[in-house]
Amino acid sequence: MAAIGKIRSWGPALVGILALGLFGFIAQDGFSTCKGRAQMSSSIAGSIDGDNVDIQEYQALVGEYQELLKLQGRDNLDEEQLNSLRDYIWEITVQNKIIEKEAKKLGLTVTADEVVKVLKEGTHPAILQTPLLSEFVNQQTRTFDATQVNAYREYMKTQAQTNAQAAEQYALFEACWPRAEKMLAQKLLENKYQALLAGCVLSNPIEAQADFDGRNVESQALVASMPYTKINDNEVEVTEADLKAKYEEKKENFKTYQDTRDIKYVVAQVSASQKDRDELMQVMQKAYNDLQGDSISINEIMRTSQSNVSYLGLPVSRAALPSDLADSIVKMNPGQIAAPFESSDNTFNVVKFLSKVNVADSIEYQVVSVAAAASADSIVKAVAAGEAFDSIAKKYNQRAEKTWMRSTEYESANALSADNKQIFSALLNAPVGELKNIALTQGNLLLKVTDRRGSVEKYDVAIVKRSIDFSNETYNEAYNKFSQFVSESQNVAGLEEKAAEYGYMVLDRTIANNEHTIAGIRSTHDALKWLFNEAEENQISQVYDRCGNNDKLLVVGLSKVNPKGYASLASVEESLKAEVLRDKKFAKLAEQLNGVKTVAEAQAKGAVVDTLSHVTFASPASVPSIMAYEPALSGAISGVEKGATAKAPVKGYSAAYFFQVLNRNSREGVQYNAEQQMKTLRQQSMQQTVGMAMQELRSTTDIEDNRYIFF
Numbered sequence: 059m060a061a062i063g064k065i066r067s068w069g070p071a072l073v074g075i076l077a078l079g080l081f082g083f084i085a086q087d088g089f090s091t092c093k094g095r096a097q098m099s100s101s102i103a104g105s106i107d108g109d110n111v112d113i114q115e116y117q118a119l120v121g122e123y124q125e126l127l128k129l130q131g132r133d134n135l136d137e138e139q140l141n142s143l144r145d146y147i148w149e150i151t152v153q154n155k156i157i158e159k160e161a162k163k164l165g166l167t168v169t170a171d172e173v174v175k176v177l178k179e180g181t182h183p184a185i186l187q188t189p190l191l192s193e194f195v196n197q198q199t200r201t202f203d204a205t206q207v208n209a210y211r212e213y214m215k216t217q218a219q220t221n222a223q224a225a226e227q228y229a230l231f232e233a234c235w236p237r238a239e240k241m242l243a244q245k246l247l248e249n250k251y252q253a254l255l256a257g258c259v260l261s262n263p264i265e266a267q268a269d270f271d272g273r274n275v276e277s278q279a280l281v282a283s284m285p286y287t288k289i290n291d292n293e294v295e296v297t298e299a300d301l302k303a304k305y306e307e308k309k310e311n312f313k314t315y316q317d318t319r320d321i322k323y324v325v326a327q328v329s330a331s332q333k334d335r336d337e338l339m340q341v342m343q344k345a346y347n348d349l350q351g352d353s354i355s356i357n358e359i360m361r362t363s364q365s366n367v368s369y370l371g372l373p374v375s376r377a378a379l380p381s382d383l384a385d386s387i388v389k390m391n392p393g394q395i396a397a398p399f400e401s402s403d404n405t406f407n408v409v410k411f412l413s414k415v416n417v418a419d420s421i422e423y424q425v426v427s428v429a430a431a432a433s434a435d436s437i438v439k440a441v442a443a444g445e446a447f448d449s450i451a452k453k454y455n456q457r458a459e460k461t462w463m464r465s466t467e468y469e470s471a472n473a474l475s476a477d478n479k480q481i482f483s484a485l486l487n488a489p490v491g492e493l494k495n496i497a498l499t500q501g502n503l504l505l506k507v508t509d510r511r512g513s514v515e516k517y518d519v520a521i522v523k524r525s526i527d528f529s530n531e532t533y534n535e536a537y538n539k540f541s542q543f544v545s546e547s548q549n550v551a552g553l554e555e556k557a558a559e560y561g562y563m564v565l566d567r568t569i570a571n572n573e574h575t576i577a578g579i580r581s582t583h584d585a586l587k588w589l590f591n592e593a594e595e596n597q598i599s600q601v602y603d604r605c606g607n608n609d610k611l612l613v614v615g616l617s618k619v620n621p622k623g624y625a626s627l628a629s630v631e632e633s634l635k636a637e638v639l640r641d642k643k644f645a646k647l648a649e650q651l652n653g654v655k656t657v658a659e660a661q662a663k664g665a666v667v668d669t670l671s672h673v674t675f676a677s678p679a680s681v682p683s684i685m686a687y688e689p690a691l692s693g694a695i696s697g698v699e700k701g702a703t704a705k706a707p708v709k710g711y712s713a714a715y716f717f718q719v720l721n722r723n724s725r726e727g728v729q730y731n732a733e734q735q736m737k738t739l740r741q742q743s744m745q746q747t748v749g750m751a752m753q754e755l756r757s758t759t760d761i762e763d764n765r766y767i768f769f
Contacts, residue, residue, distance in 0.1 A: 373516035419512030
């Protein structure tokens with residue numbers, strides 16, 4: 059058991075390999091680019107600057123990472139988790155291609171000898187950033203230790219000879235190690251490229267002083283605010299020419315990198331009918347009646363009532379109780395039974411509280427297993443006579459290592475076998491030092507608790523929990539109604555016209571081709587595929603049933619096709635109109651403030667006045683009277699001398715402002731250190747430069763993401 063525990067402890071290290079390490083793996087293997095147009099639709103997941111990404115190789119990467127996740131017991135990823143995994147691997151693929159391309163232009167490479175040298179020296183920061191490799195860094199010296207790698211290999215190799223799980227982990231480790239080295243090579247290449255970018259960043263005393271002052275020089279100002287709400291929207295004319303001009307001004311903000319679709323859609327939620335609820339309540343009432351007596355076992359009651367919650371027959375901690383019931387359960391008394399009730403998670407519940415106990419949180423134990431009961435009896439007698447348990451274990455070629463168990467280990471199980479229940483019960487209840495002889499299905503287990511630590515309150519409780527689900531009859535009724543609605547709608551306009559008649563609501567949104575669902579509703583991939591592959595504008599889809607958690611019906615209509623590039627003026631018209639309104643309202647208010655020399659004069663013209671303190675250039679000023687944060691006001695105040703007033707009205711997000719600076723001083727306790735400030739500023743600028751450079755490279759890379767075709 060201890061050996062298996064040791065093996066499992068390496069799971070997170072192995073799982074982490076591809077999390078950052080797929081860079082190297084993908085860089086070495088690449089993706090096939092020799093595909094014809096006829097093949098592309100059936101085998102190409104996308105392309106990166108003309109390099110095709112083959113769907114089979116891409117899915118192979120997803121599959122390999124899923125295998126690694128199984129080492130942590132995550133055998134079955136749900137739809138959302140799998141989609142997140144696919145997106146992560148796609149982003150790594152894109153990022154890797156970008157770095158590879160730029161490095162090639164500059165002649166940057168990383169050789170095998172460099173990787174060997176880095177591992178031999180063991181001090182490069184990239185090692186700590188590389189999963190699996192980082193697990194073999196000595197925590198005292200903070201250097202990579204190859205002797206730890208060799209020791210682990212030998213240990214795993216030995217265990218693999220007698221343990222199938224260890225053999226699987228050993229094979230996986232050997233397969234993953236070369237990939238980790240490849241990932242290290244990619245990380246070194248990335249570091250080289252980023253070092254060149256960082257070398258372009260300089261700092262100087264003037265910049266450092268300005269940055270320090272911007273953060274630490276505070277102003278007190280008297281501020282007069284003329285909020286834009288003083289002018290009604292209908293008092294301002296916004297023309298088509300105004301919108302076009304603003305669009306050209308802000309055009310780069312509207313650039314899109316994926317194809318999108320403007321859609322209308324209707325979702326019908328199927329819920330249990332009153333008949334469904336009544337029938338389920340009869341089941342719950344029977345469970346309640348059965349729990350009041352002793353003629354039927356609890357396990358049988360749980361089985362016949364088809365409870366969502368298992369009964370283990372062992373006390374569990376509060377954390378293992380259903381979250382919606384925990385507060386009420388811990389307040390119950392032994393023997394108390396709660397009659398059927400509805401809970402916040404859309405379930406009916408019956409609860410029988412059996413007992414409450416305090417047990418150790420951590421339990422240390424030793425075990426020896428024997429095939430014959432007679433051998434077990436002789437061991438019990440030998441221990442009673444004073445022979446050491448460790449010595450007896452050696453006679454049976456067992457180590458009887460001391461192992462710690464958290465008392466919560468069994469709580470996540472859906473069920474426990476009779477043998478496991480016996481073992482856990484003994485661990486929870488056996489006195490320290492006492493030898494327990496446990497008769498199991500295939501032999502005997504000699505168990506000895508050697509230590510207990512901590513104490514936690516646990517509850518033996520039977521919970522019958524059933525979801526309030528709809529019947530097939532209810533679903534069919536909802537489906538027939540929804541299908542009739544869709545058949546009468548014919549197109550997008552009809553969808554909107556008929557929705558109110560049938561009691562549905564039409565929703566709208568813009569969806570990109572790199573999304574996996576319609577409006578976050580699970581199991582809607584077919585609808586997404588239809589939108590981007592087949593749909594024409596003003597067309598509506600078929601009915602998509604069993605969406606979400608099999609409880610939603612969906613119909614989608616395509617309003618507009620938006621190819622990647624710049625969003626149309628029509629699609630961003632509302633946001634543009636808001637900006638134009640603000641511009642024109644400011645112009646009107648600025649005209650009212652024209653000629654104002656003092657804050658008092660601005661107040662006389664209808665402005666509200668606040669005294670602002672601790673205003674710095676680096677953070678937006680907070681204006682209490684209109685509840686607004688205004689970066690432009692901070693900058694304007696910081697640029698005016700003490701005692702002076704604004705040279706012109708300041709345009710903010712929420713108002714036009716006029717101000718006078720009353721006082722200015724540096725924050726107390728803060729001293730300027732030119733050398734340190736320059737160093738800090740350079741580090742910040744380096745991070746920003748590298749980040750912006752990578753973002754710019756991404757924006758100028760021609761990326762086609764067609765994964766929606768496949769999943």
